[in-house]
Amino acid sequence: MSDSIKVAVRLRKPSDTESENFVVARVQLDNYIDIQSNRKDESKRFKFDYCATYLDDANQDQEQVYNCLAREYLLHALDGYNTCIFAYGQTGSGKSHTMSGCSESPGIVPRMCRELFEVRDLYELSDEQVSPQFSIKCSYFEIYNETVRDLLGECKCKIRERADKTTFVEGLKEFEVFEVSDMLGFFKQGNERRVVGATHVNGQSSRSHAIFTIQIEQRETTPLGHILERKSSIKLIDLAGSERATASKTSGDHLKEGANINKSLSTLGRVISMLAKTKKPLLIPYRDAALTWVLKENLGGNSKTCMIACVSPCDYEETMSTIRYATLARSVKTSAKLNSNELFDGKEQVQVLRSQLEELRKALSQVENQRAIDDKIEKIHLTNQFLEARIEREQKLTTGYYDQWVQAAQSRDRLMQLLAGIVSSVQDTQVSGLREKVKRLKLRSTELGEKIQANYSATRSITSGPPCVMAGPLSNGTRDSAKNGTIYE
Numbered sequence: 001m002s003d004s005i006k007v008a009v010r011l012r013k014p015s016d017t018e019s020e021n022f023v024v025a026r027v028q029l030d031n032y033i034d035i036q037s038n039r040k041d042e043s044k045r046f047k048f049d050y051c052a053t054y055l056d057d058a059n060q061d062q063e064q065v066y067n068c069l070a071r072e073y074l075l076h077a078l079d080g081y082n083t084c085i086f087a088y089g090q091t092g093s094g095k096s097h098t099m100s101g102c103s104e105s106p107g108i109v110p111r112m113c114r115e116l117f118e119v120r121d122l123y124e125l126s127d128e129q130v131s132p133q134f135s136i137k138c139s140y141f142e143i144y145n146e147t148v149r150d151l152l153g154e155c156k157c158k159i160r161e162r163a164d165k166t167t168f169v170e171g172l173k174e175f176e177v178f179e180v181s182d183m184l185g186f187f188k189q190g191n192e193r194r195v196v197g198a199t200h201v202n203g204q205s206s207r208s209h210a211i212f213t214i215q216i217e218q219r220e221t222t223p224l225g226h227i228l229e230r231k232s233s234i235k236l237i238d239l240a241g242s243e244r245a246t247a248s249k250t251s252g253d254h255l256k257e258g259a260n261i262n263k264s265l266s267t268l269g270r271v272i273s274m275l276a277k278t279k280k281p282l283l284i285p286y287r288d289a290a291l292t293w294v295l296k297e298n299l300g301g302n303s304k305t306c307m308i309a310c311v312s313p314c315d316y317e318e319t320m321s322t323i324r325y326a327t328l329a330r331s332v333k334t335s336a337k338l339n340s341n342e343l344f345d346g347k348e349q350v351q352v353l354r355s356q357l358e359e360l361r362k363a364l365s366q367v368e369n370q371r372a373i374d375d376k377i378e379k380i381h382l383t384n385q386f387l388e389a390r391i392e393r394e395q396k397l398t399t400g401y402y403d404q405w406v407q408a409a410q411s412r413d414r415l416m417q418l419l420a421g422i423v424s425s426v427q428d429t430q431v432s433g434l435r436e437k438v439k440r441l442k443l444r445s446t447e448l449g450e451k452i453q454a455n456y457s458a459t460r461s462i463t464s465g466p467p468c469v470m471a472g473p474l475s476n477g478t479r480d481s482a483k484n485g486t487i488y489e
């Protein structure tokens, strides 16, 4: 995501030696500052992301700057973004006051440290199972005369470039801190070791660029069992103040210091002006100064960056120079990335998901089996219905044939009786042929009767009960005669 460097202006309170009558800068609303020229009676208005004027209560004044500007960068860092706040301005304009402050009115660094540990404690005390585990580290170094010095360690360090083109300070001591008091202790210790000198406007002028870095690592387990890791760094920078050699009337070592400070600040200005162009040149001169080399990522890379341009209320030239610098910085874009990693502690979760999948598969196959059984039952049911209909039809047919046969048998019996009467009245010799014919007829009739009876019994055994049509003719003597036939010798 592309971010512009956020630029704020902080107007310092006039000191005891400065008269309210000579104030040239006035903050209008929260976004505008008017600068009035001493010579020409004209005023210029400049717009920034935030403009802070001074309040009478020094602590409230500091709190306002922290709340309106700095807190946002702590929150970004807790989200997993690298952030950076740097205070820029002429000597004595209030940079150290803004970043460090004093015990009665602490500046951004101590306030941010306190709030960071408050957030950590809140998470640690909460019942939420997904609360992150914090690991907080800090380091502190200064760049003095183009040399990196560890303010918490022993040695001079070198700035190196990693394979991914980001830079780091090699050999810098980093301390894991568990309590805010430890962190503030390190900050105080570093400040005491910082190179300080006197300038024409500031008896306690910082002669080096000081970079206090807080590294935050958060590890949390999401409800799905994923491990979320967020890493971010907060760089809080108090730059050395720019000063004009003529104005500061310096010489010797102090002149060299001033020259180096101005060299690194002018390189910073050049880098900012190149980064501000829409068509950026391929080579940005980060390497030209230790300051820009170490801040490479914060100026043009993976960082959410804020510049606080501190201005003195009574110095038109210096204030205008700072305002121009700050205006340019507003066009610089960085590309902050979320430094978060989702670590999947896979094995166990995969196992659980696999067994769930297996159970679902089994349930599905049971449903399918049941469906197949239901289908089969339905088919059998239909076949049964069909068979029953068929049996009923055949039964009706058989009963019809049987009735016809019973009638035929009765007619035959009657005919036989008649024939027997006729036979007994004629000569034996004359009727022997006729008797034979009657005998064959009778046998044939008996065979047919047995066959029909067998079919009838088979049909009855298939169907549940006796067909009603059978009740009549077979229940009387006719049935037996039909079954057995009557043998006439």
Ligand SMILES: Nc1ncnc2c1ncn2[C@@H]1O[C@H](COP(=O)(O)OP(=O)(O)OP(=O)(O)O)[C@@H](O)[C@H]1O
Pocket: 011, 012, 013, 015, 054, 058, 061, 089, 090, 091, 092, 093, 094, 095, 096, 097, 098, 199, 202, 204, 205, 206, 207, 239, 240, 241, 242, 310
């Ligand atoms: N907003 C402010 N309200 C009250 N006093 C201030 C404010 N800003 C700065 N001062 C005072 O002004 C003096 C110079 O401020 P400070 O040391 O912060 O300037 P600086 O920009 O860091 O200077 P240098 O670059 O020389 O180190 C200090 O005494 C400081 O307490």
